[in-house]
Amino acid sequence: MRDLANNLGAVQAVAPAVLSATNTSDPIDLQGFESAxxxxNTGAIVSAGDFTAKLQESDTTTSGDFADVAAADLVGTFPASLEAASVVKVGYIGNKRYLRTVLTKNGGTSIAAGAVVIKGHAHQRPVA
Structure with a gap:
């Protein structure tokens, strides 16, 4: 009853790294899950690195089919700019099959960051 790990799927969207350019993750398949x-997670920012984050959704894995998730399909909001040494958590309640993260460089040099998509409400448990 108290075991959360076997009820969630976790997918690394952005491997922790120093990002010096915009990063768009690979599509993450939500099939078999009802929420995400x-x-x-950020670390150091170098030379006033200014990065923003957003979530995109699609019914296919084709890059051109992805569109920004509407605010009504998010639980919480992304900050206007990512801060150093912080954690941002935003829920997704939309109905598309695929998600991807986009960390956009708006200025400065770089940011240390990583992103994980957590899939919940699995159809079959335990989740591998």
Missing amino acids: AVVI
Whole structure:
């Protein structure tokens, strides 16, 4: 009853790294799950690095089919700019099959960051 790990799926969207350019993750398949959340973890910012985060959705894996998730399909909001040494958590309640994260460089040099998409409400448990 108290075991959360076997009820969630976790997918690394952005491997922790120093990002010096915009990063768009690979599509993440939500099939078999009814909910999702993205967690972005940041470290140091170099030379006033200014990065923003957003979530995109699609019914296919074709890059051109992805569109920004509407605010009504998010639980929480992404900050106007990612801060150093912080964690951002935003839920997804939309109905598309695929998600991807986009960390956009708006200025400065770089940011240390990573992102994980956590898939919840699995159809079959335990989740591998």
